[in-house]
Amino acid sequence: MAKTQKSGDVYDPSCSARDALELIASKWAMLILPALADGPMRSGALLRRIGGVSQKMLTQTLRELEKNGLVIRQDMQTVPPHVEYRLSPLGASLSDVLVALDRWAELHFPELDAARERFLRRRS
């Protein structure tokens, strides 16, 4: 038992809440989980939905999320293969928070852009 703290403090690097945070703090997880909030999806559909993700990163991230019980992988055992991914209840609760984050980004990115420009002009 190397890293079992019950404190539940993300500021403590030895608490596995930190691991949870690092799992979430992934560019792709932040898009995949909210994408699945609308309902189950096949990997091909996710690939089309999430612009810019490579197939490798998509499956890699899905595996990671599955390992942590956030996503459920349902293999129909047919050929050609048909696999569906959906949120677990735990994943759904996280997805709610991530949706809020995505919406924040969509709402406020112009302000970030403006701040960056101001910053550049200041040092010129």
Add this chain to the structure above:
Amino acid sequence: MAKTQKSGDVYDPSCSARDALELIASKWAMLILPALADGPMRSGALLRRIGGVSQKMLTQTLRELEKNGLVIRQDMQTVPPHVEYRLSPLGASLSDVLVALDRWAELHFPELDAARERFLRRRS
């Protein structure tokens, strides 16, 4: 003008909302912004508060957040140096969402741990 879309869609890789998301999706930004929610802090205090962060990553991340207008750096121009960091209103609004995320991690990490163990047992 290379990357100026007004759609505001994080699923579109050419929209700078995506840049905003990638800025946020950083292990350290997710801890620094909520830490500053309690009030202005000096870099030394942040270093002690956020376990496991190196001084390099702390300043690097603070610079990045400052560039994007989320954090304000106030240099008292004294010697020895005294510098305070605080949230801008924009940063405060983001911090609210990130606090929710941190709390999610603190609440649910045991379930993630349990899921990982179940996953390992299954493949053994």
Add this chain to the structure above:
DNA sequence: ACCTACAGGTACCAAAAGGTGCGTAATTGA
């Protein structure tokens, strides 16, 4: 006299993230 704290900057190096291309195997449509 020496060490510490303060807020960094810089250089070097290791590790992780992430992209591209190739192979699997079967089915459907041109």
Add this chain to the structure above:
DNA sequence: TCAATTACGCACCTTTTGGTACCTGTAGGT
């Protein structure tokens, strides 16, 4: 018959991330 779709796994490569160690310069404590 040839290509595309489906969902991957694997190997190779580049880029990014992040850590360690060392430097500045001053004020205050022992």
